[in-house]
Amino acid sequence: MMVAEKVDCCLPTCQPAHMQRFFSTKMPGVNFVMNVLVFSLIGLLPVLLVYVMRAPGFASALMDGGPALSRFLRQVLTNGLPVIFIVNYVGFFLFAMLKAKDTNSRDPAVFILFDVITRVALFLVLHAFNYVLSASWFGSFGGSRATALSVVAPTLARSALFENISxxxxxxxxxxxxxxxxxxxxxxxxxxxxxxxxxKKMGAVSVALLAFLSAAVCLTATAAVILRLLS
Structure with a gap:
């Protein structure tokens, strides 16, 4: 099944009944990976557009091309997209497992807890890893790995407030x-x-949004604690 053919039915609500068509433990691994990539791009592009448009002068600077555009695209493609893809892969895999019959004996709240913890950990570890690689390969952060690591915590501490591209x-x-x-x-x-x-109709969605908000708060708090310990 090609995700592009039916993805429009999933965009308004991301309803589990629709999403199960694209993420199942029984589907070929290649299809699963491709679907994760497509949905990662679907999740990224609208939010990225909002970020670009709300920053004064940023959109015009990118439209002019040159170093600003190349650095921006490099940051998104080498740092952002891999982070989003890996986090989404874990989330969609847990979703597929939850839909499998052999997991019905567990209370599904365990899946939310595991995802929140994993989501926070992956954001921290992957950002640190990518920043170090950027320093080594592209000379970012003055080419200093120590500097790259030192900015991870303050960057993620402000990410939930949409103050930076993280x-x-x-x-x-x-x-x-x-x-x-x-x-x-x-x-x-x-x-x-x-x-x-x-x-009743909003109960599951409301709990889901609260859970995601909890993950964002945990990420902010963890980054703030790390920042305090390092200061």
Whole structure:
């Protein structure tokens, strides 16, 4: 099944019933990887456009081409897209596992907890790894690996507030978080009290958004703690 043929049905809501067509433990691995890549781009491009348009003069600088555009594209393609892809791969794989019959004995809240922890850890580790590579390969951060590592925490501490491009990467992964969290919230007995606080049709989505917000808060708090320890 080619994702491009039916992706339009998933864009409005990312409903689990639709997303299961593209992410299953029974589908070929190549198809799974390609679908993750396509949905990663779908999640990235709108958020990236908002980021570019809200920064004064940024869009015009990119349209002029030259070094600004090349550095921007290099940053997105070598740092942003790999981070988004890996985080989304984990999220979609957990979603596929949750839909599998042999996981029904577990409370699905476990999947949300595992994803939140993994999401935060991956953002920290992958940013550090990519920044060090950028310093070594492209001479970023003055070519200093130490400097590259030192800016990871302050950068991620502000990402949830959309103050830098790492915020783009964070919110671009919402495309994989929502199907997993909505599915888990709708089936979880542990989360039922929270689920029932919201209107029935909005319960699962509301819990899912709260879970993603929790991940963003955890990322910010973890980065802030690291920054304080290093200062």
């Amino acid at each position: 915020g783009v990467y964070l919110y671009a992964t919402l495309v994989s978080a929502l199907p997993l969290y909505v599915t888990a919230a709708g089936k979880s007995a542990i989360l039922r009290p929270i689920f029932d606080l919201f209107p």
